[in-house]
Amino acid sequence: MSSKKVIESVYEQVLKRNPGENEFHQAVKEVLESLTPVLDENPQYIDSRILERIVEPERVIMFRVPWIDDAGKVQVNRGFRVQFSSAIGPYKGGIRFHPSVYLGIIKFLGFEQIFKNSLTGLMMGGAKGGSDFDPKGKSNNEVMRFCQSFMTELCKHIGADTDVPAGDIGVGGREVGYMFGQYKRIRNEFVGVLTGKGLQWGGSLVRTEATGYGLVYIVDELLKEKGESFEGKTVTVSGSGNVAIYATEKVQQLGGKVVAMSDSNGYIFDPQGIKLDTVKQIKEIERKRIKEYCSIHKSAKYTEGCNGIWTVKCDIALPCATQNELDGEGAKALAKNGCKVVAEGANMPTTPEGADILMENKVAFLPGKAANAGGVAVSGLEMAQNSQRYAWTFERADAELKNIMVNIYKNISAAAEQYGQKGNYIVGANIAGFVKVADSMMAHGVV
Ligand code: NDP
Helix, strand or coil, X not given: CCHHHHHHHHHHHHHHHCCXXXXXXXXXXXXXXXXHHHHHHCHHXXXXXXXXXXXXXXXXXXXXXXXXXXXXXXXEEEEEXXXXXXXXXXXXXXXXXXXXXXXXXXXXXXXXXXXXXHHCCCCCCEEEEEECCCCCCCCHHHHHHHHHHHHHHHCCCCECXXXXXECECCECXXXXXXXXXXXXXXXXXXXXCCCCCCHHHXXXXXXXXXXXXXXXXXXXXXXXXXXXCCCCCEEEEECCCHHHHHHHHHHHHCCCEEEEEECCCEEEECCCCCCHHHHXXXXXXXXXXXXXXXXXXXXXXXXXXXXXXXXXXXXXXXXXXXCCCECHHHXXXXXXXXXXXXXXXXXXXXXXXXXXXXXXXXXXXXXXXXXXXXXXXXXXXXXXXXXXXXXXXXHHXXXXXXXXHHHHHHHHHHHHHHCCCCCCHHHHHHHHHHHHHHHHHHHHCCC
């Protein structure tokens, strides 16, 4: 069978075996479509049915999470951990708490994580977890009781050398703390079983900033290749969570001007440049809506609805909120307004149509699995520090992060060029991430 036929048949199987899991289908399709030239050159992958194996998680854990709210009522959520691939290291990937979470989202994220982790050059397999729990509007005590119940089950399946979760949407330092506390209590061991920990109890400097900073480092490398820099560039950043905030911080440090940010209700446009301290105060400390920004800074305007953010004129756009937030319409608006670079801080924020439109219009497009790998990279460095029982300085962790992002850029550019698709970073990232995992699977035999 030709490589193309193999890919089609694997994809058909995925659709049949995973009904209704649209985000997972989308992520698998994008990766498989890139792999034709690799399979042509490596028929051993076809013979060993690497594709059939890689799209099937090694293990899926789904569990009940009962907890008691402040009114004394019993609540029930659903918890997930998808341990997708341990070919190149222990499972590694974040935990997401958001009402939209279901198995298909966790599988899409876990699948992406395999290739992203491979791109970092560190020894980490791919996994993802989460729950349909919504931390918004919950008291601290409710969040704590939920996290404890979630970890009471999860702790049976993870461990410092088995599976090391981290944060994602809705899971930040507070939630990681409550989960770590419960793990430690039940298992009676103080180990690096979660990353994104507090600095006093095993966390790494730069982990909080890592995804956002890493995103900007990789874009900076791309700009450098074109003889340009962030200096004087206008930038749009969607979202106002962890990734968005630290991407904005680094853009500003490098001389760029971020003029728009958003949350799940709407976006703010501040032509004078976003005042990041205000955003941090509103979103990180007060946990309020981005709209509040306009009552403090009169230069800014708030617009209800998130999609309009792509109509803001910019040189560089960094989607940092959530999946499928940048569609064909958004991509057309960006290209029309002269945007030259789109780099994904979030996971799969651009729809396939959106990505096609951007590339047709010669907008350089860096996909999430490469561009947002800085977060998991520093998580990997946190694991290394935990094993050594030693904490690095901010400067050392930041320099390692930068080095990893520069290498990712070089590797994905080289892979794209090697397979005749220069400048197609989607293909480059998928191929560069895949080959290492596939070769490791070959070495391990049929397992
Ligand atoms: P946060 O929870 O800190 O922030 C998420 C942001 O996105 C918030 O501003 C939120 O708005 C907004 N948002 C969430 N859902 C939607 C939606 N349906 N529509 C529009 N906006 C939405 O998450 P992170 O910053 O950690 O994660 C953002 C993205 O980056 C995710 O795709 C995540 O998977 C990815 N990522 C994160 C990494 C990390 O290290 N944190 C690493 C790699 C990828 P609101 O405040 O209204 O909820």
